[in-house]
Amino acid sequence: MKNNNLHINNTITRKKEKFEPLNPPFVGLYVCGPTVYSPPHLGNARTFLAFDIVNRYLRYLGYRVRYVRNITDVGHIANSEGDEVDRIGEQAKKENLEPMEVVQKYTLDFHEVTRVFNMMPPDIEPTASGHIIEQIEMVERIIKNGYGYEKNSSVYFDLPKFAKAHDYGKLSGQNIEEQLEGHRELDAQDEKNDVRDFVIWKYADKTHPMRWNSPWGEGVPGWHLECSVMSTKYLGQKFDIHGGGMDLKFPHHECEIAQSMGADGTEPVRYWMHTNMLTMNGQKMSKSLGNSILPWQLISGEHALLDQGYSPMTIRFFMLQAHYSSQLDLSNEALKAAEKGYRRMMEAYEVLQKMNLREAAKITDADKQVNDTIDAVFVELDDDFNTPKALARLFELVTVINSYKDKREEYAGVSKATMERLQTTFKDCLEDILGLKTEETADDNTVDGLMQLIIDIRQNARANKDWTTSDLIRDKLNELQLQLKDGKEGTTWGKV
RNA sequence: GGUCGCGUGGCCGAGCGGUUAGGCAGGGCUCUGCAAAAGCUCGUACAGCGGUUCAAAUCCGCUCGCGACCUCCA
Known part of the structure; x- marks a missing residue:
């Protein structure tokens, strides 16, 4: 295990904290995966890329990571009108397919995208439909503890009651009274006791192709429940890192906390990490806004807003040049700049690996400078996975490498050992940690x-x-x- | 209406009280048959207005502009 000085910006405390795993050297990492009812868009890719770096760097540091990322292949969700919609069922009707065919199709699609962008697969990729029993059991525990109630064969989480006994809203900064103002008008047809209550088991009639038996009749689990169940099943009631896009903070992650507390009395997550949005012309890219670019469109360049296509590694590099917690706007100019920068970096890497190393005639200050810059790369990565800064340090080393290319007889006073360290650093950083590979x-x-x-x-x-x-x-x-x-x-x- | 965040040089993007971020583009020089590549070098930015401080892009206040969440989304 390497010396660990990793700090993570914990979004629930809003502070940068030193990362201390619960049971070192093991680390549990859970990331909310995609709902597989349509092709993944680039925003998804950005989030999963961010956690690919987290996963890779933790492993580099010597941790034994168990990375769990779910596939949402079932689950009741509500649309903007408050109607209940089963996204997968809806898509199945549209495409004239079985729901499970839709699931399979887009799961394969998603895997293809993660492969093309060189993301490491998770260690466990559980599906919601494979954990119906566990979800039912969790609903039962919530009911038993008095935080769930049944209404017309559905089960709801009693949020006002929960909030009286617990600190609800800590993650998102929402408080339960303000939330009420958000939905002032109480729908008369709403069967919930309180508008803020959320569904944990939803009744589904015969018209729904996907439904399961439960103590409350046939139905489907609520969307928030699957993550609570699958994260704790594979990582324990309390685990190290939970990640996802910022847009999941509320209500999804907030509900997860409430569910775990309500069912088991445990706050499940020690470090929350949230990635920021990828925007297009300053607007969040999302399926529902219809302004999303699909990965293959960006790669081929077949899109009204694109001048040309960009290679997957260029796109990966482009995303790594911004911090995961900052908004990143997509533009042709920025992508072109990334393309050149990426190439410069990789060409220097190639030059470096091909160098025939020998001892310098005289060791000078340059030796220390190179070592200091190498150290700095890891200082940046330790600082909340600051990939843009780590890349900046690596670019400083690129200049050093290129200057040796011109006058390579003596490496300008750098020892052979340092040159070997430089080679190792580039390999570790570019290939193992940043997941960049040569496309030549x-x-x-x-x-x-x-x-x-x-x-x-x-x-x-x-x-x-x-x-x-x-x-x-x-x-x-x-x-x-x-x-x-x-x-x-x-x-x-x-x-x- | 509530919660949170952002506004940095031509573009992208770090920075979180005093130091050159870095990439791309642009100017100059070196190398080179020429060109490219590469090296050296130049530009000196922090929305506006006040305040705190010996010192502010960085802290505080106000104003303007933008975005996210509060409803499915990574």
């Missing part, structure tokens, strides 16, 4: 060999001062988006 076609041996041949031919022409031939080769390759780079040590190539 260089891994194709045939292409590599052909390119080397072409470079050799051009080198001959250049030696003979046959500039026409050498420039022709260069320009034609350029047209194929391949760029030659003449350096002191010979010519290398890369994609434009």
Whole structure:
């Protein structure tokens, strides 16, 4: 286990706190997964990317992480008119499919997106429909403790009663009286005792294709319940980190806390983490607003607002250049800048790995500077996973690497050990922690060999001062988006 | 109406009381057959108005603008 000085911005205390796991070296990490009724959009990707970094960095530090991320494949939810809607059932009707076909289709889609963006899969990916029994049991415990009541075969959580005995609203800063103002007009048809009560088991009649037997009749579990059940089932009644998008803070996460307290008397989560929204033209990107860009659209560039496509790693890099807790706005200019920056970073990484290291003639201050900058990279990561700052430090090292490329005889006073550390740091940070991988076609041996041949031919022409031939080769390759780079040590190539 | 957050140089984006963030774009120089790449170098920004402080982008107050949540959403 590496020395740990990791600090996390805990959104429930609103403070940056030192991360102390409950049972080191084990860490429990739960993240609210997608509802699989439509293709995942980029906003989803940003959140799951943020927690991919959390997962990866914790592992890098030596923790044994159990990462649980659910799939919401069932659950009653309400729409803006207050009507009850089963999103998956609704989509199934639209596509003329079985609900479980919809679930399967979009689960596969979601997995494909996480794979393309190089996210590590969770250790457990439980589905809500696979935990109906546990959800029923939790509802029973809530009822037994007096915080749930049945009405017309549905069960509701008695929020006013709960709030009297507990500190409700801590996470979102909502208080229960103010919430009442939010929904002033009490719907006469509402069967709840109080508008603020939320459903934990919802009656479903024969018209609903997905429903289960329960002590209260046929129905489906409430949306908030699944996360409470699955997180505590696999991570314990109290666990380390719970994450999700900011938009889930209220009511979803607040309800989770209430449910766990109501059922088991335990506050379930020690560190809450919330990611900020990805915006498009300053507006939150969301399924319901209809302004979302799908990952494949951004990759292919097929979208009215895009000039071109961007590679998955460019997109990943772009997102990592902003802190997860800040809003990030998507634009062509910003993506293009990220594309170039990403390439600069990865090319330096390649140069570094290919260096033949030898001891410098004389060790100078530069050696200490390089070591200090390497240390700084991890200081930034320890500071609430500050990837933009960590990348800034790495870019400082990129300049160092590139300058050695020019005068590589002596690495300007840096010891061999430090150079090896630099190599390890880049590998650990770029590949393992930030999850960036090279996209060059260089891994194709045939292409590599052909390119080397072409470079050799051009080198001959250049030696003979046959500039026409050498420039022709260069320009034609350029047209194929391949760029030659003449350096002191010979010519290398890369994609434009 | 309530809760929370944000406004940084041409663009993106860190920063949380005193230090060059970083990337992209732009100017100059070096290297180079030319170009590209790379290196060096330049620009000196913090919405506005007040206040606290030896010192404020950073703390406090007000004003303006923007966003999120309060209803499904990552």
